Amino acid sequence: MLKKIIFLLTLQTTILLAQERFNLDSLSNENLSLKKALDFALENNPEINKVREQIFIKDGEWWSSFGIDSPTFSFAKEGIDKNIPDSFLEQRWHIQQSIDFPLTTYFRLNKISREKQALNEQFKNASNELVAKVKLSYVDVLYNKRILGLRKKQIDLAEELKKAATSKLEAGEIAELEMMKSEIQLAEAQNFYEDATQQYHKARYNLFNVIGLDPSLQKYDIVFDDTLRIAVQDLSEFDEKADIDNQPLVLSYKNLLESSSSNINEAWSTFLPKINFNYFKQDFGNGFNFNGYEIGVSVPIWFIFNQNGSIQTAKAQYREIEWSLKEAKLKIKTEIENAWHGYESSKAKINRYEKTIRDLADELQSLTLTGYQLGELDLLRLLDAQQTYLNSEINYYNALKDYYQQIIYLEKYLGKEIIF
Numbered sequence: 001m002l003k004k005i006i007f008l009l010t011l012q013t014t015i016l017l018a019q020e021r022f023n024l025d026s027l028s029n030e031n032l033s034l035k036k037a038l039d040f041a042l043e044n045n046p047e048i049n050k051v052r053e054q055i056f057i058k059d060g061e062w063w064s065s066f067g068i069d070s071p072t073f074s075f076a077k078e079g080i081d082k083n084i085p086d087s088f089l090e091q092r093w094h095i096q097q098s099i100d101f102p103l104t105t106y107f108r109l110n111k112i113s114r115e116k117q118a119l120n121e122q123f124k125n126a127s128n129e130l131v132a133k134v135k136l137s138y139v140d141v142l143y144n145k146r147i148l149g150l151r152k153k154q155i156d157l158a159e160e161l162k163k164a165a166t167s168k169l170e171a172g173e174i175a176e177l178e179m180m181k182s183e184i185q186l187a188e189a190q191n192f193y194e195d196a197t198q199q200y201h202k203a204r205y206n207l208f209n210v211i212g213l214d215p216s217l218q219k220y221d222i223v224f225d226d227t228l229r230i231a232v233q234d235l236s237e238f239d240e241k242a243d244i245d246n247q248p249l250v251l252s253y254k255n256l257l258e259s260s261s262s263n264i265n266e267a268w269s270t271f272l273p274k275i276n277f278n279y280f281k282q283d284f285g286n287g288f289n290f291n292g293y294e295i296g297v298s299v300p301i302w303f304i305f306n307q308n309g310s311i312q313t314a315k316a317q318y319r320e321i322e323w324s325l326k327e328a329k330l331k332i333k334t335e336i337e338n339a340w341h342g343y344e345s346s347k348a349k350i351n352r353y354e355k356t357i358r359d360l361a362d363e364l365q366s367l368t369l370t371g372y373q374l375g376e377l378d379l380l381r382l383l384d385a386q387q388t389y390l391n392s393e394i395n396y397y398n399a400l401k402d403y404y405q406q407i408i409y410l411e412k413y414l415g416k417e418i419i420f
Contacts, residue, residue, distance in 0.1 A: 033225045034138050037211050041134045044212035048130050051123045058116040065108050067100025092282045092292070099275050107266035114259035121252035128248065130210075132412045136405060137207040141224055143401040144200040150393050151193040157386055158186035185383065244332050247413060253325035260318040267310040273297030332413065339409035346403035353396040 042048065074096070079089025100108075165182040208218045244250060278294035300307055411418040 031225050032222050034135065037138055037207065038131060038134050040213065041130055041211035042127065045130055045210070046212060048123070048126045051119065051126050055116060055119045055123065058112060058119060062109060062112045062116070065105070065112055067105040067108065069098040072096040088285070090282060090284055092280045093288070094278060094280045096276065096278045098277075101269060101272035101274065103272060104266055104269040107262045107269055111259045111262035111266060114255045114262060118252045118255035118259060121248045121255060125248035125252060128412045132408050133210050134207070135408045137203070137210045138224070139401060139404045139408070141200070141203045141207050142226060143397060144196065144203045145224065145226065146397050147394070148193070148196045148200045150390065150397070151189070151196040154189040154386075154390055155186070155193055158182070158189040161383075161386075162186050181383070244329055244336075244413075247328075247332055249328050249332065250325065253321060253328055256321045257318065257325065260314065260321050264311065264314040264318060267307065267314045270307050270310065271300050273299065335409060336413055339406045342402065343406035343410060346399050346406055349399040350396070350403055353392070353399060 072095070074094040075091070076094065077088045077091040079087075081087040099105075162179075162182040162185070165179050169176070169179045204222075205218065274297065276294070276296040276298075278296070280292050280294075281288040282290035282292055284290065407418050
């Protein structure tokens with residue numbers, strides 16, 4: 001029966017480990033969607049897991065902060081006559097117990113409870129920060145993927161240009177100089193493509209690092225859902241919905257203030273006596289037939305070194321947290337305002353590009369290439385049109401990237417997801 005139980009437990013453990021390994025390996029064989037990246041990060045990111053463990057630490061601190069010292073057992077023998085073997089006037093067994101004054105314990109436990117609440121809010125804030133960081137990294141990957149595709153198209157345009165220039169050179173319609181310009185254009189396009197490739201891989205590995213993906217699983221065959229497309233959101237009431245006083249970081253500092261206040265009270269309460277109990281069994285030569293006890297209290301006569309320093313430290317810590325709270329509110333307000341105005345600006349740019357600029361730039365590039373092939377336009381105008389097209393596309397992707405970044409910053413304080 002025991003062997004059967006051990007076998008079943010071993011089998012279950014093996015299955016669980018295999019499932020976990022499958023979940024990790026699946027990142028190397030399937031699309032790494034934004035949702036999967038977020039789920040993986042929230043479970044595996046080192047920073048957020050450190051905060052989670054700090055909460056468990058506070059649970060342990062709470063149980064060890066009741067101010068009840070371990071009891072002391074001792075044996076004493078008095079009145080020993082060295083001339084008489086085993087002689088004594090009294091021998092006794094002691095059990096001694098010391099406890100803090102109950103009010104001191106109350107303040108200490110309240111301080112730790114508030115610290116735990118502060119850590120819970122820090123965990124929420126860290127989760128929001130991590131979600132934003134993963135989304136920003138994912139957007140950066142998709143942005144660089146789009147730029148990489150654009151640089152590939154730039155190579156295609158440069159190759160078409162070189163092909164057209166070669167035909168015109170063979171026909172004697174252009175000089176060797178224009179042919180050299182087309183070759184330089186192609187070489188530059190290839191260099192731009194190499195740079196874009198490098199930036200794309202940097203963005204990929206930055207995302208892997210953010211989500212906490214094990215280095216052995218960071219494979220080249222991981223692909224990403226191309227979700228970098230316009231999705232207009234109504235954020236007109238954002239200012240009313242983003243309540244600064246209820247942001248997790250602010251709530252964390254508020255709980256730390258309460259904890260610090262309890263810390264000050266605990267420091268003052270150390271003027272109250274520590275209580276000592278001592279119970280003993282006495283033997284006056286006829287067996288342990290007598291009982292006794294002692295009750296003592298501590299007297300804080302060295303308060304100028306002990307209590308006074310603790311009180312000053314606790315008050316200074318309280319003031320420091322007050323300043324941190326104010327700093328956090330100012331920081332959040334600044335980030336909200338910057339993100340809001342950035343969102344409005346990038347949205348206007350995207351609408352402008354979508355409605356006018358992109359189509360016109362694409363049409364201009366197409367018409368000038370046709371005109372050059374027909375001999376109606378020179379190389380300089382064609383190169384200028386191609387550069388206008390490329391700049392238009394790059395600026396559009398920059399605006400699109402900025403648009404999503406500002407929404408990500410906003411949703412961190414809104415308390416709900418906008419980008420999925």
